[in-house]
Amino acid sequence: MTEGTTVLNRIVYLIILFTVITGELIIAQNKYPIILVHGFMGWGREEMGNYRYWGGKDDFEQYLKNEGYTVYTASVGPVSSNWDRAVELYYQIKGDQVDYGKAHSELYGLVRKPEGKSYPGLYPEWDENHPVHLIGHSMGGQTIRMLDYMLRTSILDSSGVKEDSNLLGVAHQGLIRSITSISTPHNGTTLSNIVTTGIPFLQDFIALASVVGNSFYHFDLEQWGFERADNETWVDYFRRMRAHPAWGTKNIVSWDVSVEGARQMNSFCTANPDIYYFSFITSNTVLDSSSNHHVPDKSMSYIIRANARLMGLKKAFYADGSSTDSTWFENDGIVNKVSMYGPTTGLNGPDPIAIYRNNELLIPGQWYVMGEYRFDHRKFAGHSLNKSELESLKIVYSDHMALLWSLSK
Numbered sequence: 001m002t003e004g005t006t007v008l009n010r011i012v013y014l015i016i017l018f019t020v021i022t023g024e025l026i027i028a029q030n031k032y033p034i035i036l037v038h039g040f041m042g043w044g045r046e047e048m049g050n051y052r053y054w055g056g057k058d059d060f061e062q063y064l065k066n067e068g069y070t071v072y073t074a075s076v077g078p079v080s081s082n083w084d085r086a087v088e089l090y091y092q093i094k095g096d097q098v099d100y101g102k103a104h105s106e107l108y109g110l111v112r113k114p115e116g117k118s119y120p121g122l123y124p125e126w127d128e129n130h131p132v133h134l135i136g137h138s139m140g141g142q143t144i145r146m147l148d149y150m151l152r153t154s155i156l157d158s159s160g161v162k163e164d165s166n167l168l169g170v171a172h173q174g175l176i177r178s179i180t181s182i183s184t185p186h187n188g189t190t191l192s193n194i195v196t197t198g199i200p201f202l203q204d205f206i207a208l209a210s211v212v213g214n215s216f217y218h219f220d221l222e223q224w225g226f227e228r229a230d231n232e233t234w235v236d237y238f239r240r241m242r243a244h245p246a247w248g249t250k251n252i253v254s255w256d257v258s259v260e261g262a263r264q265m266n267s268f269c270t271a272n273p274d275i276y277y278f279s280f281i282t283s284n285t286v287l288d289s290s291s292n293h294h295v296p297d298k299s300m301s302y303i304i305r306a307n308a309r310l311m312g313l314k315k316a317f318y319a320d321g322s323s324t325d326s327t328w329f330e331n332d333g334i335v336n337k338v339s340m341y342g343p344t345t346g347l348n349g350p351d352p353i354a355i356y357r358n359n360e361l362l363i364p365g366q367w368y369v370m371g372e373y374r375f376d377h378r379k380f381a382g383h384s385l386n387k388s389e390l391e392s393l394k395i396v397y398s399d400h401m402a403l404l405w406s407l408s409k
Contacts, residue, residue, distance in 0.1 A: 027406060028402075028405040028406060029405065029407060029408050029409060030177065030407060030408070031070065031405060032070075032130070032131050032132055032133055032177055032404075032405070033071070033122075033123050033133070034064070034069055034070065034071045034132070034133045034134075034135060034404065035071075035072050035073075035074055035093060035122070035123075035132050035133070035134050035135065036054050036060070036071065036072070036074065036135050036137075036140075037074050037076065037089060037134060037135065037136040037137070037140035038053045038054070038073075038074070038075070038076070038078075038136075038137060038138075038140050038381075039136070039137045039138025039139040039140045039141075039183075039184075040078060040079065040138055040139045040253050040257065041078045041079065042075075042076075042078050042137075042138075042140070043075065043078065043217060044073060044074070045061070045075070046075070047216055047217050047218065048216050048217060049216060052382070053073070053137075053381060054073060054137075054381060054382060055381075055382035056381075056382040056383040056384070056385070058382055058390060058394075060382055060394070060397060061073050063394055063397075063398075064397060064398065064401055067398050069401045069405070071401075072093075072122040072123065074089050074092050074122070075092070075220070076088040076089050076092070076143065076220070077220040077221060078219060078220065079219060079221075079241070079252065079253045080220070080221065080251075080252070080253065081252055081253065081255070081256050082139070082142050082143050082145075082146040082256045082265065083100075083146060084110075085139075085146070086143050086144075086147040086149075086150055087099070087100050087101070087150070088117070088220070089143060089144070089147055090150070090151075090167045091117075091118075091119050091121075091167075092119045092121070093121065093122050093123050093126050093132065094121050094123070094166075095119050095120050095121020095122075095124045096118065096119070096121070097113055097117070097118040098113065098114065098117035098118065098119075098223075099112060099113050099165045099166075099167070099168070100112050100113075100223055101155065101157070101163050101165055101168045102157040102158060102163060102164070103155075103156070103163070104251075105223075106158050107158075107251075108246075110224065110251075111222060111223050111224075111225055112223075114222035114223050115222070116222055117222055117223075126175060127175065128172065128173060128174035128175060129174075131174055131175050131176055131177045132175070132176060132177065133176075133177055133178045133179075133180070133404045134176055134180070135181075135182070136179075136180070136181055136182065136184060137183060137380065137381045138183050138184060138185070138334065138335065138377065138381075139184070139185065139253065139256070139257060140181075140182075140184070141179075141181025141182065141183075141184025141185075141186065141279075142184060142185065142186065142256060142257070144176075144179050144181075145179060145181075145186075145265075145269045145343075146269055147176075148176055148269070148272050148275065149268060149269045150167055150168060151171075151173075151175050151176065152171055152172060152173060152272060153171060154169060154171040155169065173274065174274065176272070177275065177276065177404075177407060178276040178277070178278065178404050178407060179275055179276070179277050179278070180277075180278040180279070180280070180370075180400065180404070181277075181278070181279045181280070181340070181342075182280045182282075182380050182381070183281070183282045183332055183334070183335055183340055183377050183380055184279065184339075184340055185257050185262060185335045185336070185339045185340070186262065186266070186279075186339055186340065186341070186342055186343045187259065187262050187263070187266065187338070187339040187344055187345045188257055188258050188259035188260070188261060188262035188263070188316070188339060189257050189258075189259075189311070189331075189334065189335045189336055190311050190314050190315065190316040190324060190328055190331075190336055191307055191310065191311050191331075191334060192254055192257050192258035192259070192261075192316065216234070217234060219237075219241050221241065221244075221246075224244060226240075258316070259316045259317075259318060259324060260317075260318050260319050262343075262345065263345040263346065263347070266343040266344075266345050266346030266347075267346040267347040267348055268346075269343070269346075270343075270346065270348060270351060271343075271351040271352065271365050271366065271367070272364075272365065273364055273365035274364055274365070275364055275365065276362055276368075276407055277342065277351070277364075277365075277366060277367040277368065278356070278367070278369075278370050278400070278403075279340060279341055279342055279367055279369050279370065280340075280370050280371060280373065280380060281337060281340045281341060281369060281371065281372040281373065282332040282337070282340070282372075282375045282376065282377060282379070282380050283330050283331065283332050283337040283372065283373075283375075284296065284297045284299065284300045284308070284331075284332050284333060284374060284375060284376040284377075284379075285297060285300075285308050285311075285312055285330055285331055285332075285333075287329075288312075291313070292326065293312045293313040293329055294308070294311070294312030294313075294330050294331065295308070295309060296308040296312075296333070297374070297376075299374070299376070300333055300376045301333065301376050301378055301379075301383075304333030304334060304376060304378070305333065307333050308331055308332075308333040308376075311328075311329065311331040311333075311336060312329045312330075312331065315328070316328070332375065332376050332377040333376045333377045333378075334376075334377035335377060337372075341353050341367065341369055342367035342369075351366075352366040352367065353366070353367040353368075353369065354366055354367070354368055355368070355369050356368035356370050356371075362407070371396075379393075380393065
C-alpha cells in the first residue's frame with residue numbers, strides 16, 4: 001500500500017467518523033419525489049408564459065432536477081379554499097377525476113366532480129411504499145397540511161357514511177415523508193381583509209397580460225360552476241371572479257388565511273407524528289421606534305409596501321373578541337413573521353416547534369425552523385431577486401433538498 005493510499009484511507013475514515021459523531025455530512029437515505037405547491041394567486045408551469053411561480057425569470061424546478069432531484073410543480077386553485085386545493089393536489093399527484101366529497105360539495109353548493117378536472121398523475125406510484133416530500137410557499141404550506149389531514153382521516157359524508165372517494169373515505173398512512181412551509185400564514189395573516197381582493201398581485205398580472213396574452217392565467221374554479229367566457233379579457237375575468245358569491249362563504253382563501261380561519265384549521269390539522277416538518281421564515285420590515293410600529297424595509301417590493309405598513313400597525317380579531325398583539329407587526333408584506341414558524345393557535349394547543357441545528361437528531365411530528373431571511377414575501381419563491389440573491393437562494397433550496405433526501409425511509 002502506498003503512502004498516498006494510506007493517507008486517503010485515513011481521510012475517508014475520519015470523514016465517516018465525523019459523520020457518525022456530528023451528523024454534519026448529509027447522505028441520501030431516500031429519493032422520494034419533491035412536490036412544489038404554490039400559494040394564493042399562484043400558477044402552474046403551463047401558465048404565465050415562461051415566468052415561473054417557482055423561480056420567476058429562472059426555473060427552480062429545472063434547477064433542482066439538474067442537481068439530481070426528482071421534482072414536480074403542482075397547480076391548484078389560486079383563490080380556492082385549502083380543502084379544495086388539497087383535493088386537487090391529491091389528484092394531481094396520484095391521478096384520476098377530482099372529487100371534492102359529497103358533504104363538502106353539498107354544504108357549499110359545489111360541482112362535486114367537475115368536467116375538465118381529471119389528471120394523469122405527476123407520480124401515479126404514490127402510496128405508503130412510495131411517499132413524497134411536500135413543499136408549500138405561502139398558503140401552499142396550509143394546503144399541504146390539509147392534505148395530510150385528509151389522507152390520515154376517514155371522513156364521513158352528510159349521511160354519516162364514509163365518503164365514497166379514494167382520498168376522503170379511506171385513512172392512509174405513510175404517504176408524506178416531510179412537509180416544508182415557506183412564508184406560510186400558519187396562524188393566519190392580519191392582511192386577510194386585503195388579500196381577498198388580490199390587489200397586491202393585480203399590477204404584476206395586468207403588465208404580464210399585455211406581454212403573453214389573455215390566456216396566460218386560469219382561476220381553476222370549475223367546482224363553482226365558474227369558467228372563463230370565450231374572448232373574455234383577463235381583467236374582466238378577474239373582476240367577475242371577485243364578484244362571485246363564494247367570497248361570502250368559508251370555502252375560500254380569505255377565510256382560510258384569516259386569523260380565525262387559521263385557528264379553526266389548526267384545531268384539527270395537528271402535527272402528524274410520522275412526518276418531518278420544516279419552516280422557512282421571511283421578514284422585510286423594520287421597527288419604527290417613534291411609533292413602535294413596523295414599516296417596510298427599503299429593499300421590499302414596491303407593490304406590497306402599502307400592505308406591510310398596514311400590517312405593521314393593524315391588529316386582527318378572533319371570534320371570541322380577543323386580538324393579535326404587537327408581536328404580529330413584523331411582516332414580509334403579505335404574512336406576519338410570527339405566523340410562519342408553525343401552527344400555534346389551535347384549540348388543542350400549539351404544534352411543537354424547535355430551531356433546526358445540524359448536529360441534532362431530527363424528530364418527526366415537530367416543526368424545525370430552518371432560518372429567518374430578510375426577504376419580502378415574493379423573493380423566497382424567486383421573484384425580484386438580483387443575481388447574487390438568486391444564486392444564494394438556489395443554494396438554500398439545493399441544501400434543503402439534500403436534507404429531505406437524508407431523512408430515513
